[in-house]
Amino acid sequence: MIQDTMPRRLFSPEHDMFRDQVRRFIDAEVLPYHDQWDEEGVVSREVWEKAGAAGMLCPTVPEEYGGAGADYLFSVVVMEEMARVGASGPGFSIHSEMAAPYLERFGNEDQKSLWLPKFVSGHAISGIALTEPGAGSDLRRMSTSARKTNAGYVLNGQKVFISNGQIGDVFFVAAKTKDEYATDSMSLFLVEADTPGFTRGKNLKKIGAKAQDTSELFFDNVEVPHENLVGGEEGQGFFQLIHGLARERLTIAVSSLAKSEGVFRDTVAYVADRELFHKKLTDFQNTQFKLAEVHTELTVGRCMVDRLLEEYVEGELSAETAAAAKLWTTEMQGRTVDTCLQLFGGWGYMWEYPVARAYAEARVERIAGGSSEVMKSIISKSLFKKMDIRADFS
Ligand SMILES: Cc1cc2nc3c(=O)[nH]c(=O)nc-3n(C[C@H](O)[C@H](O)[C@H](O)COP(=O)(O)OP(=O)(O)OC[C@H]3O[C@@H](n4cnc5c(N)ncnc54)[C@H](O)[C@@H]3O)c2cc1C
Missing domain, CATH: 1.20.140.10 (Butyryl-CoA Dehydrogenase, subunit A, domain 3)
Structure with missing residues (x-):
């Protein structure tokens, strides 16, 4: 329990056992390194892989994709324990609770079979790239474009403030497939960080959460195949x-x-x-x-x-x-x-x-x-x- 003053009735003995394991993991593998990560502006890849081995990444991913198929409360345990001790460096929740669910829900079988086991093990780190220098709350203003070609799509543009941006291997990138200020103008693409034309900009200096990398990303004629259009249909991003x-x-x-x-x-x-x-x-x-x-x-x-x-x-x-x-x-x-x-x-x-x-x-x-x-x-x-x-x- 985080707070003894109020009994919590949500969690089973299995959740409580997992919570003990997560606490031990954080004490041994996160807290001793956090100051160093604060200095470096990014956490180690090693902690991701160790967290994966400890079952702390993407606990809700189904077993067929390498996950535990656990209920959401196991995710809650990880988030609460990290938060309780101020372990803000590892961007686990963006990866497990935002990126992985998009892939699980909208990815095709090949994408899910390729990426989800790596997400679970921590061998691949993911992020979500929506925000641009000129478009945050009002995403319809974004200017990153995805032009359709015979081979797939060509992405051009820039993102900013992207969590896991320095360390990430794959990103869900929002881009316009229609040059309009409209709800159906935006699509999501799966972009691997080793794709030619994809570059990372600065690891941005922040006033807090200094160990968590927050980055600019640039797309200069980045070619992705048709299958990387998430969900397979244009204009579905929003x-x-x-x-x-x-x-x-x-x-x-x-x-x-x-x-x-x-x-x-x-x-x-x-x-x-x-x-x-x-x-x-x-x-x-x-x-x-x-x-x-x-x-x-x-x-x-x-x-x-x-x-x-x-x-x-x-x-x-x-x-x-x-x-x-x-x-x-x-x-x-x-x-x-x-x-x-x-x-x-x-x-x-x-x-x-x-x-x-x-x-x-x-x-x-x-x-x-x-x-x-x-x-x-x-x-x-x-x-x-x-x-x-x-x-x-x-
Ligand atoms: C540390 C950090 C990590 C981030 N991680 C990610 C990430 O991983 N991926 C990603 O895509 N983005 C990320 N973001 C971006 C974040 O989601 C945006 O900063 C946020 O959506 C606000 O957009 P903006 O910064 O462009 O501000 P703006 O949209 O320009 O907002 C300026 C001001 O206008 C206000 N405003 C907005 N709408 C209204 C309204 N309707 N009525 C009145 N006022 C309004 C805002 O509240 C704000 O006060 C991150 C940002 C930070 C700081």
């Missing part, structure tokens, strides 16, 4: 992305909450130890009240996230409810890290303290994977739709 959104956003909510719980746990330990004015920091009512406020928010978050996990497992989670979970948990994470950092005083501002890293890392959660403003648009759109009210959401 619809394919929408399909995965509930899982992606729930994944972010799971992780945001676990990160917040981890920071809270560290903060409680710190204030119990810190002395000032002949007292413990815990003796000040301000400290007690701040901790009570954070704890209450974490409890609210736990109730929501666990309930939505149930809904997801039952196949009932809607995109707008997942958006609400992403919105609330990431905003709550921002409040939590700020309150906790304040209780650490100047030490909280020092990079060597996990709370400083957690503070910096938390900031991106309200931006990436759909910003808070985009989440609000999705939620309000669904409300107006239910009430049959017309409004301009362009």
Whole structure:
């Protein structure tokens, strides 16, 4: 359990056993190297392969493709345990919870047989390349193009902020198959990193999550065969992305909450130890009240996230409810890290303290994977739709 204050009823003894294994793996194979990865701006390939061998990558991939065919709660265990200790370097969740599900759902048999076993073992690392310098929230503005030829498609353009961009072997790349600002103008392509014309740009310097590589990618007449058009039909990119959104956003909510719980746990330990004015920091009512406020928010978050996990497992989670979970948990994470950092005083501002890293890392959660403003648009759109009210959401 991450938080002892609230019993969780979702997990079976098998999940709990897996959680113990994952914790041991992180203690032995992730945490001792994380500072070094922070310096280098990328994690080792070795940790991916070891995580694969430990069953931590793509646990839900079916057995016929080399996976464990496990339920989504096994994925949740991995994400929570990584998040709880601030192990933000390895981009496992993008690979396991975003890229692999696209391949599983929309890939053809050859692609699935080729890539999924390697995704599971950690011998191939994947990423999703949607964002461009001029197009993030408004993906219809993207300018990367895919021109059809007799042999397949030729991609030209540029992507930015791509997680696993330096280390990835294969990317789902969004490109326009129709030069229009339209929902059906975009398609997804599977692009292998050793394809001629594909190059990686800078490993971008960020304010947090420094061990996770975030990269520019360039496409200069990159030729891919017809089969690499994901799903085999042009113009389906948006619809394919929408399909995965509930899982992606729930994944972010799971992780945001676990990160917040981890920071809270560290903060409680710190204030119990810190002395000032002949007292413990815990003796000040301000400290007690701040901790009570954070704890209450974490409890609210736990109730929501666990309930939505149930809904997801039952196949009932809607995109707008997942958006609400992403919105609330990431905003709550921002409040939590700020309150906790304040209780650490100047030490909280020092990079060597996990709370400083957690503070910096938390900031991106309200931006990436759909910003808070985009989440609000999705939620309000669904409300107006239910009430049959017309409004301009362009
Ligand atoms: C560390 C990191 C990792 C990332 N990883 C990936 C990745 O792996 N793959 C990938 O494709 N992308 C990735 N991204 C990109 C991320 O998804 C985008 O940054 C995000 O979608 C926002 O796009 P943008 O940066 O272009 O900002 P913009 O879209 O330009 O947004 C600017 C501002 O406008 C606001 N806004 C947007 N829409 C509305 C609206 N309807 N109403 C009011 N305000 C609005 C935004 O909330 C924001 O405040 C990553 C980004 C970061 C920082």
